[in-house]
Amino acid sequence: MKSVLIFGSNSDLAKKTKVLLEKKRFHLLEYNKKKLNFLKINSSKKIREILIKENPDIILNFAAVLGSNTDDYNEVYKVNFLPNWEIVKHYMSFNASKTVKIIFIGSTSFKKGKGNYILYSSSKAALHNLYQGAKEKFKNTNIKVAIFHPQRFKSKLLNNLNNKGKFQNIDLVVNDLLKKIL
Helix, strand or coil, X not given: CCEEEEECCCCHHHHHHHHHHHHCXXXXXXXXXXXXXXXXXXXXXXXXXXXXXXXCCEEEECCCCCCCCCCCHHHXXXXXXXXXXXXXXXXXXXXXXXXXXXXXXXXHHHCCCCCCCHHHHHHHHHHHHHHHHHHHHCCCCCEEEEEECCCCCCCHHHHCCCCCCCCCCHHHHHHHXXXXXC
């Protein structure tokens, strides 16, 4: 049975994804806000400890903050980018004997900065570039990387914004994500 390490397991997308993964008989290893607060921990050490302890087959990081244009840079990047970098850095330090799949959760806003949440958009652009570099770095190894940029869907993350426009059904978004996982 494959194990899936999930960071940010209390997000709307993570909750829906977990239900479907459980039905497909994956072993889920969850780290949510109660277990792991990226803003208050020494991310490098803690994330490495978790990766060594859990030794997952698949890694998903759903943790994200939208932030605003008045937020501190670190408040957004410590959640949206830094943990992903620490995961990549961990796997660059040794040759994995088993296949490990890392799936980054991005955003369509990485393509075009959004005026209402500049830090969020830039952190997701940085994440996309991290993915591209990691994909090249791990090309001939057992580490496989993918990135998922979900279409906009109604979620707690977007509830505080005056969002108008089209939203994708979250079930369709999760089905798209499952294609990356499976």
